[in-house]
Amino acid sequence: MKKRKITKTKFKKEKINQGSRTEKYLLEQIIRVDHAGEYGATRIYDGQIAIFGKNSKIGQTIQQMADQEKLHIETFEKLIIQNRVRPTALLPIWNIAGYLLGASTALLGKKAAMACTVAVESVIGEHYNKQAKQLGTDQKKLIRTIKKFEKDELEHHDIGLEHDAENTFGYNFLTKIISVGCKTAIAISKKI
Numbered sequence: 001m002k003k004r005k006i007t008k009t010k011f012k013k014e015k016i017n018q019g020s021r022t023e024k025y026l027l028e029q030i031i032r033v034d035h036a037g038e039y040g041a042t043r044i045y046d047g048q049i050a051i052f053g054k055n056s057k058i059g060q061t062i063q064q065m066a067d068q069e070k071l072h073i074e075t076f077e078k079l080i081i082q083n084r085v086r087p088t089a090l091l092p093i094w095n096i097a098g099y100l101l102g103a104s105t106a107l108l109g110k111k112a113a114m115a116c117t118v119a120v121e122s123v124i125g126e127h128y129n130k131q132a133k134q135l136g137t138d139q140k141k142l143i144r145t146i147k148k149f150e151k152d153e154l155e156h157h158d159i160g161l162e163h164d165a166e167n168t169f170g171y172n173f174l175t176k177i178i179s180v181g182c183k184t185a186i187a188i189s190k191k192i
């Protein structure tokens, strides 16, 4: 009888441990993927600003969004250290891919650059929205951060629309391709 009691307690403890391990795993995935995403966003805007120039009107608009992305990435850099999360191994890839995406859409013109912003920020906004719901009540601070960033990303999305993104040639095709690319990058960066 006594033996059975011990086994039960052990089982309960293991279950709790498993629960906290799952939570930790989820938290790590969230921080890793958001860090990767914000890094990619800064590189996209770097690529666009390199083409348009910092002093052009469109360059200044993009710079304002890029400044917010800088705050976002700095926040996740801190969270990576605080929570001892391994960053994605694919940062060098997102470095180049982000920059090329930004520069190539900017080369297609202002509207195409803004269409890129609409596509990216819509995926990221949705992604943050899902995450805020996934996190437990013990992560109130992170939920607040994610909700604030979601709001910023949706503002960037709206800036894109205000700048005539939808009138770029092949808007639906371009945004679909970018959106699929971003979702794939998100799925990979959670794990690797």
Ligand SMILES: [Fe+2]
Binding pocket: 038, 041, 068, 069, 072, 149, 153
């Ligand atoms: Fe961001």
Ligand SMILES: [Fe+2]
Binding pocket: 041, 065, 069, 121, 152, 153, 156
């Ligand atoms: Fe953004």
